[in-house]
Amino acid sequence: MERKKADLDGVDRHLIELLRGDSRQPVLALARAVGLSRSAVQDRLARLKRSGTIKRFTIDTIGPVEAAGARAFLLVRIDGRPCARIIPSLAGLPEVESCDHVSGPMDVILTVKAADLAALAALREHILTMPGIATVTVAPVLKSHLDQPKSSAEMAATATGTA
Numbered sequence: 001m002e003r004k005k006a007d008l009d010g011v012d013r014h015l016i017e018l019l020r021g022d023s024r025q026p027v028l029a030l031a032r033a034v035g036l037s038r039s040a041v042q043d044r045l046a047r048l049k050r051s052g053t054i055k056r057f058t059i060d061t062i063g064p065v066e067a068a069g070a071r072a073f074l075l076v077r078i079d080g081r082p083c084a085r086i087i088p089s090l091a092g093l094p095e096v097e098s099c100d101h102v103s104g105p106m107d108v109i110l111t112v113k114a115a116d117l118a119a120l121a122a123l124r125e126h127i128l129t130m131p132g133i134a135t136v137t138v139a140p141v142l143k144s145h146l147d148q149p150k151s152s153a154e155m156a157a158t159a160t161g162t163a
Contacts, residue, residue, distance in 0.1 A: 008053065011036065015044060016054070023057040070120050071141040074110040076127065079134035083107050086132045095123055106137075 008016075011034050018025060018033055031041040048054040078086055083101060090108060091099035098111040114120045117140065124136050 012044060012048060012053075015041065015048070019054070019057070069113050069115055070117050071111070071113050071144075072120050073139040073141070074112055074124065074127065075106040075135075075137040075139065076108040076110060077105070077134040077136075078107040079132055086130065089130060090127070093123070093127075095119075 014034050015030060018030055027041050027045070028038050030045075031038045034041065036044075045054070076090065087099065087101060087108060090096065090110060093110075093112075095112040095114050096110050097113055100109045101107065102109055112120070112123060114123055120138055120140065124138050127133055127136050
C-alpha cells in the first residue's frame with residue numbers, strides 16, 4: 001500500500017526540497033545529501049512518483065529560450081453549483097497549465113498557454129460555449145517578473161516575518 005501524499009517523512013520532504021532547487025540532480029548526489037544509499041533514494045523517488053506526490057520533473061526557462069506563444073490567466077465564473085462538475089472539463093483542455101478553484105468573485109483561475117492572442121480568444125470563446133460557464137475574463141501576461149517557486153522554509157519565514 002502506498003503512503004498518502006500527506007504521509008511524508010523528513011527524508012521525503014528533504015528530497016522534494018532538493019529537487020525543487022535542481023530537478024536534474026544525480027541520484028547519488030541526492031543520496032549523499034539525505035544520508036541514504038543510492039538504491040534507497042531511487043526507491044523513495046519511485047514511490048513519490050507512483051503516489052502522485054511528484055507529478056513530473058521539469059525545467060523553467062526565460063527570455064529568448066522561451067517558446068513563442070501567449071500566456072494568460074483566465075478568470076472563470078461558473079453559473080450554478082457544484083463547480084466540481086465543470087472543473088475537470090476546464091482542467092482537461094490542452095492549453096491549461098494549471099487550474100485552481102478559488103474563493104471570491106471568480107470560481108476558477110486557469111493559467112493557459114496558447115500559440116498567440118488569436119488562439120487565446122478562440123479558447124475563451126470555446127470555454128464560453130461549455131454548459132455552466134457564466135463568464136470568462138482573459139488577463140494576458142505582458143511580462144513575468146518572478147516565476148520561481150519558494151521552498152517551504154522560505155514560505156514559513158515570510159509568513160512569520162523572519163525573512
